[in-house]
Structure formats: C-alpha cells, structure tokens
Amino acid sequence: MRAPFSHINEAWSRLILERLYDHGVRDLCIAPGSRSAPLTLAAANLQRPDLALHTHFDERGLGFFALGLAKARGRPVALITTSGTAVPNLHPALVEAFQTHVPLVAVTADRPPELLHCGANQAIEQSGLFARHVRAAADLPPADEAVSAGWLSQALDRACAALHGPDRGPVHINAPFRDPLYGTSQRADFGPWRSDVRPVPETPPPAPAMARPETPPQTPALLVAGQLLPEEARAVLRLAERTGTPVLADIGSQLRLLDHPRILPYAELWLATPAGRCALAGIRQVIQFGGRLTGKRLNQWLAGFEGEHWLVSEHSDHLDPQRRARHVQAPIPDFCDALPLPPSPPLETAEPTVNACLEATLEARFSELTAVRLITQRLPRGMALLPGNSMSVRLLDLVAAPGDGNPVLTNRGASGIDGLVATAAGYARHHGAGVTLVLGDLSLLHDLNSLHLAARSPSPLVILALNNDGGAIFQLLPARDQGPHFEPFFQLPHGLDFAQAAAQFGLDYARPDTPEALAATYDAACTRTGATLIELCFPPHHGADHLNLLLQRLQETGNG
Incomplete structure (x- = not known):
C-alpha cells in the first residue's frame, strides 16, 4: 500500500481520522488553529462521499453544534481543535454529552511534552483535562514513525469502544505534534509504516442484560x-x-x-x-x-x-x-x-376542568405562557422542538398543547443555559423538517456567536427569544424575596434587545407584540430556509405572575 505524505504528522493524522470514520463518524467539526493543522488538512483531504465537514470560529459553540448533529443522526461526531484554551472551551458540551450518553469525540491537538511547563506559547496541561466527563481517553505520544501504526490504531479502537453500547458517551483523543507541522516539499511513502494496521474488529456493542424485577408489577x-x-x-x-x-x-x-x-x-x-x-x-x-x-x-x-x-x-x-x-x-x-403488566383502571383526570381553566387564564393576558402554548399549537408536522433550560422548559412542560407528537430534543443532562442556539443549529443540519428553539434572553446572550451557525441552516430554524430582561426564573424562587439583593445578584437586568444581533449575523427578525402577530410571524418563519429570530419582550415579573395566577385558579377549581 503506497501512502505518500510529506511528513509523519500527515500520515498520523490521516490514520486517526480514518479510524474515526471506521467507528461511525460521519461529521467532522473543525475549529481554526495552527497546531491542529495536520488534522485539519487530513480532514480536508479525506475523500469520503458521506463525510461532512463543518467549521466555526468559536470552540464552545462548535462543541454544542456537534452535540446537536450527534442527536439528529444518532451516531458519533468528532471535533478538532488546536491546543491551549481552545480545548477547555469544549468542556460544557462534553459535560452535557457525558450526562446524556451522546457519542462525541474531542480530538485536541497539543504541544509535545518538552514544550509544557516551560513558558512555551499556547501550551497547557491537556492530558486528563476532561477527567470525569468523558467515557474514555487516549493520550497519544507525539507523531513519530518509531511508534507503530498498528499500536496507534489499537489505542484509538480502545478509546472509541466507549462511543458504543449502553454506557456510551464522549471520548477525548489528545494528539501532540512537533514542528514542522505540515507543508514540507518532500514526499515519503508511509505504506510500510501502515503495514500492521488491522481493520476495526466487527464486534457488536455490549448490551445490558435483560434485568427482571424480583416481584411482578402491581396494579393500579x-x-x-x-x-x-x-x-x-x-x-x-x-x-x-x-x-x-x-x-x-x-x-x-x-x-x-x-x-x-x-x-x-x-x-x-x-x-x-x-x-x-x-x-x-x-x-x-x-x-x-x-x-x-x-x-x-x-x-x-x-x-x-x-x-x-x-x-x-x-x-x-x-x-x-x-x-x-x-x-x-x-x-x-x-x-x-x-413486561407482564395487568390492565389498570382509568384515572379520573378532570381534563375538561383543567383545559377550561388553562384557556381562560391564557386568553386574559399575553405573556410567556401564552406564547409557548401558541407555538406548540402551530408547530408544523415533523418540526422538532428544543425547549431552552431554566424558565422555557418549565413553561413548555406546563402548558404545551398536545398534538402530532413532534420530536423534542433537550439539553437536560446538566441543564445549562449555554450552547442552546448551537445545539439547535446542529440538529437542524440533519433534520429537514426544521427546529423551533424556545429560550430566554440570558441563554441567547450566552450563545450569540452561534447565530453564525444558525444563519447557515439548510432547514427552517426558528429562534423564539423570551426577553424578560434577565433571569426571570428567579421570580419563582425564594431569591425574589431578597429585597435590594434580588436585581443585582439574581435577575441581572441588562436592558438589551436582539434586533442588531440578528442584523449582524444575517437572520430574519421580528418583534410581534400580540398573539395574532406572533402566529403570523411564526407561521411564515416555519416555511423559510435559514434562521428567523422572533423576540418577545415582557416585564421581568410578567410570566411569573401569570403562572402563579394559573396555579392559583387550578387550586381553587380543584377545591370547588
């Protein structure tokens, strides 16, 4: 087998990416950088018709974009970063992937060991950086012909085994490279070096045993x-x-x-x-x-x-x-x-009473509750819904209207408010029916850079931003009673809107202020390729007050 490359870094990087492909990776997410150039060039030259390359300038957003891709496709997605602080920027996405068993592969380029702890530029301790938030790790030696390609492929296989099976999850591959990184004029045949590489073992992933409870289920x-x-x-x-x-x-x-x-x-x-x-x-x-x-x-x-x-x-x-x-x-x-579960009698749900109370309360005021319910009533068939964390997911869990059973994706592993735009953009890349993302203003501020990813969505991506000028979730928590400390330390009002952000990143933008205007704007956005940012502005306490009114009426109706 003839494999001409200019340098061992190129041959080493090519083998890494081929091995990831053999383990099911069909999406490579690449952040810019110099130390990672061998990996980036290997990705660009890896000709596979079903392999997609994605780029983004912000590693934190790129990590969540990869998370969305992996959730949409149900298969591993790899990330490539340069060395230094680029690497820990992947940590939030890897935490979420670890908590929810999503198979991501962080391939992080690194400085060689001799450049650590000596003041060399962009050199940090990357080995073990993700520690408890990856399912496996491979700390590779610097690329070197003295290291067998067969050994390298087996080291990658051992780590990538954690991408499969019931306890699958993210994997970290740390790859140091020495100078010259790439671009030499000489060509060499690395076929002999690759001669001991064997195919990936075709063994099925381990499945959990069919556990059976000691006692039969009871009824009701x-x-x-x-x-x-x-x-x-x-x-x-x-x-x-x-x-x-x-x-x-x-x-x-x-x-x-x-x-x-x-x-x-x-x-x-x-x-x-x-x-x-x-x-x-x-x-x-x-x-x-x-x-x-x-x-x-x-x-x-x-x-x-x-x-x-x-x-x-x-x-x-x-x-x-x-x-x-x-x-x-x-x-x-x-x-x-x-499961041998005997039939259970129906429950008395008082559904008509709850429905009547819900409709009467929501019709009386346009608030965050009204908006999220309206969106679920108009969600096009097949379009995915991504509830943002904090207030958004709770409102949707409370009042979302049942319908066609649209797919719902969540980042509920760590329930962070970061990376939600990027996750939605990644999911929309492989979900032709599109995505509706509902999130708060602080969540959107956390992930503004990812509007660049959203703007390039090949399917409809509707971002509904509930702007209540800060952390409205604290209106429902004991922090609300903390007097002068509430605003500066919990709510953190910012006084910002998102019209100029939408313009900067090239998104369609609207700011409806009635249910009728929201319905028309949302329906139109669901038919457009690319991203639309719909901003709804409410006073900070508005949604919490409306929710408390609804819960009070339900309590009174139940006592009726």
Whole structure:
C-alpha cells in the first residue's frame, strides 16, 4: 500500500481520522488553529462521499453544534481543535454529552511534552483535562514513525469502544505534534509504516442484560416517561395501549406533545389540583422510564410515593434524586414488550376542568405562557422542538398543547443555559423538517456567536427569544424575596434587545407584540430556509405572575 505524505504528522493524522470514520463518524467539526493543522488538512483531504465537514470560529459553540448533529443522526461526531484554551472551551458540551450518553469525540491537538511547563506559547496541561466527563481517553505520544501504526490504531479502537453500547458517551483523543507541522516539499511513502494496521474488529456493542424485577408489577399502575429516545417512547406507548395504563409524560419524553387517550395531558397542571393528587392515591406501582424529570409537582409526588417505584433505563446511571426507586437496567423496548403488566383502571383526570381553566387564564393576558402554548399549537408536522433550560422548559412542560407528537430534543443532562442556539443549529443540519428553539434572553446572550451557525441552516430554524430582561426564573424562587439583593445578584437586568444581533449575523427578525402577530410571524418563519429570530419582550415579573395566577385558579377549581 503506497501512502505518500510529506511528513509523519500527515500520515498520523490521516490514520486517526480514518479510524474515526471506521467507528461511525460521519461529521467532522473543525475549529481554526495552527497546531491542529495536520488534522485539519487530513480532514480536508479525506475523500469520503458521506463525510461532512463543518467549521466555526468559536470552540464552545462548535462543541454544542456537534452535540446537536450527534442527536439528529444518532451516531458519533468528532471535533478538532488546536491546543491551549481552545480545548477547555469544549468542556460544557462534553459535560452535557457525558450526562446524556451522546457519542462525541474531542480530538485536541497539543504541544509535545518538552514544550509544557516551560513558558512555551499556547501550551497547557491537556492530558486528563476532561477527567470525569468523558467515557474514555487516549493520550497519544507525539507523531513519530518509531511508534507503530498498528499500536496507534489499537489505542484509538480502545478509546472509541466507549462511543458504543449502553454506557456510551464522549471520548477525548489528545494528539501532540512537533514542528514542522505540515507543508514540507518532500514526499515519503508511509505504506510500510501502515503495514500492521488491522481493520476495526466487527464486534457488536455490549448490551445490558435483560434485568427482571424480583416481584411482578402491581396494579393500579402508572407509567412515567422521562427523557427518552423515539424508539423508547414508542415502546412505552405500546405498553400503555396494551394494558390501558395511564402515562404522565415529561416534555423530553417524545410523548408530551402527542394527543393520545393513554397520555394524561398537562400532568403538571393536573397535579397542581387537589383532585389530581387525589386521583393518584390508589396507585400501587410506578414504572418510570428514563430520568431527569422537569416537573416540580411530579418530582414532589414521586418523592412522597409509598408504593413500588421502578426506574427503567438501558444505562447504568441511577437517575433518582430521592434515591428510593429500584433501578432496572434493561433496553426499554425489550422490557416493555416482555413486561407482564395487568390492565389498570382509568384515572379520573378532570381534563375538561383543567383545559377550561388553562384557556381562560391564557386568553386574559399575553405573556410567556401564552406564547409557548401558541407555538406548540402551530408547530408544523415533523418540526422538532428544543425547549431552552431554566424558565422555557418549565413553561413548555406546563402548558404545551398536545398534538402530532413532534420530536423534542433537550439539553437536560446538566441543564445549562449555554450552547442552546448551537445545539439547535446542529440538529437542524440533519433534520429537514426544521427546529423551533424556545429560550430566554440570558441563554441567547450566552450563545450569540452561534447565530453564525444558525444563519447557515439548510432547514427552517426558528429562534423564539423570551426577553424578560434577565433571569426571570428567579421570580419563582425564594431569591425574589431578597429585597435590594434580588436585581443585582439574581435577575441581572441588562436592558438589551436582539434586533442588531440578528442584523449582524444575517437572520430574519421580528418583534410581534400580540398573539395574532406572533402566529403570523411564526407561521411564515416555519416555511423559510435559514434562521428567523422572533423576540418577545415582557416585564421581568410578567410570566411569573401569570403562572402563579394559573396555579392559583387550578387550586381553587380543584377545591370547588
């Protein structure tokens, strides 16, 4: 095999990228840099018809863009950065990927060991930098012909094994390079050096054993759907249909936006009423699929539930903050299809009463609640919804209208407010039906650079920014009662809007101020390729006051 390169750095980098391709990588996200030039040039010269290259000038945004790509395609995505502080800028995205088992590969170029701890430029300690937030790491030696290519490929294989299987997640490959990095005029045949490279072993990823609880499930039972993949959500719904068991669905479950007789709509609102809580008094068994539940009331009810509580997940993580549930590690589709669950009687949901109270309250005032409900009522078929963290995801979990069951993606692993625009842009790159992102003003300020990624979206990307001049979530927390300390230390009002930011990055922009104007603007944005930024401006306390009014009316109706 003849492999002419000008330098070992080129041959070494080519082998790294070929190995990642063999492990399923079809997207390479590249940040600019000098030390990473061998990797970048190898990527540019790696001719694979199904390999896509993506670039961005901001490593933090690029990391979340890769996260969105990986979620959309369900396969590993690789990132290439230069050395120095470029590397830790990937950390927030890797934390989210670690928490939610998303397979990212951080390929970080590095200075060789002799340039560390001596004041050399752009040289930091990169080995082990991500420590507890990657599933595996490969700290490579500097590129050198004395190191066998077969050894290099096996080292990469060992790390990349963590991209697959039930506890998959992000991987860190740290690759030092010595000068000259690239560009020499000499050509050399590295075929002999590559002669001991073997194909990637074709072994299926390990699957968790089909764990079975020691006791059979009891009835009446209740299914709780947390953060789920689409195939897992379909299996939970099959179980509910087969047994008649009701489902309480989180906004990230892929079931919350589905209008279905087995799914209790507005579970959080229903649990806010005495009648709703009373209806659950007879439940003897809770079977929860996936963790990280958004709803405050559902979490509170589970914390006080005294019956049998199973939490089923394919991963080994124990996602039970109360540490009371029995963890069952099993593939959710297999578990649901095999579970001998007897039929459960229907619950008294008081759905018409909740619906009437909800509609009457929302029609009386245009607020964040009205806006997010309107968006879910008009969400085009197939378009994905990304609820931003903090206030946005809670409002959507509370009042989103059930409908066609649109896909929902969330960053609920660490629930950070950073990287949301980039995640949406990455997902939209491989989701032709487009994405609607709902986020707050602080979240958008955190990720302004990623509007550059959003503007290049090949499918509709609608960014609905709820601008309430700071951290409105604190209006719902005890911080609101901290007097003169509330504004400067919690809310942090900024007085900014996003019209000029949209113009700078070339996004369509609108600022509707009525429900009718929002509906027209949103409908038009959903038909356009590229990104549209829709900004809604409200007083800081407006949404919290409206939500509290809704909850008060539900409580009074339930007592009625």
